[in-house]
Amino acid sequence: MTPSRRETLQWMMAAAALPLARWTPPAMAAGHPPPFTVVVDWPAALPPPPPAQGYGRDPDLMAPKVTWPLILSKAQRATVDLLGDLILPADERSPGAGTLGVGAFVDEWISAPYPTQRKDREQVLGGLIWLEAQSRALHGAAFAAITPAQRAGLLDALTVTAPVAMMAKPVAFMDTLRHLFVLGFYSLPEGKADMGFIGDQPTPGDYPGPSPEALTHFAAILAALGLAVS
Secondary structure (H helix, E strand, O other), X not given: OOOOHHHHHHHHHHHHXXXXXXXXXXXOOOOEOOOOOOOOOOOOOOOOOOOOOOOOOOOOXXXXXXXXXXXXXXXXXXXXXXXXXXXXXXXXXXXOOOOOOHHHXXXXXXXXXXXXXXXXXXXXXXXXXXXXXXXXXXXOOOXXXXXXXXXXXXXXXXXXXXXXXHHHHHHHHHHHHHHHHHHHHOOOHHHHHHOOOOOOOOOOOOXXXXXXXXXXXXXXXXXXXXXXXX
């Protein structure tokens, strides 16, 4: 699946409105060493982002205009989709995130000229460059070309809570990418269906009023605030 720029921009804006907090790994005394002996250096420098403008103060959300160039190469987009299907794989309820085109979402997100997106750009772009170099150093081939077991070994090393210093940036890259996968996936109809979200539903006949459970919850909140139920 390859969404259009307009679709991915709408997807990105919907995701930006979701209250999904980033996961912060707990502090631990000792670092977790990687399972391999060779660790390539994190990229010393990244190419500067191309000049770009945002979509304005009052965008038309139903017909957004794409105002910035995309920065990921075709190979990098394919790697992101591959990682999407590995991290959020297909199951009986939905396709994998990569199959749904999460690479297009990530590309749109990190290409946008806003502070949060620019920060994520540094993590994701640097991480993709590092991942390719690390894959070639260990296995002599690009990440997309190595075996599933070799990919799993690399991903396992990037999902620890307390990495050693040489792995801190690669692990932070995967944390950022995983966050973006979840953000994008659950902004899509397939993701909403996966978690059972049904949205607003019409109520036939006269409105019956709040349920007893809702009233009990509301009363508890008022009590916690020191307010009386009227």
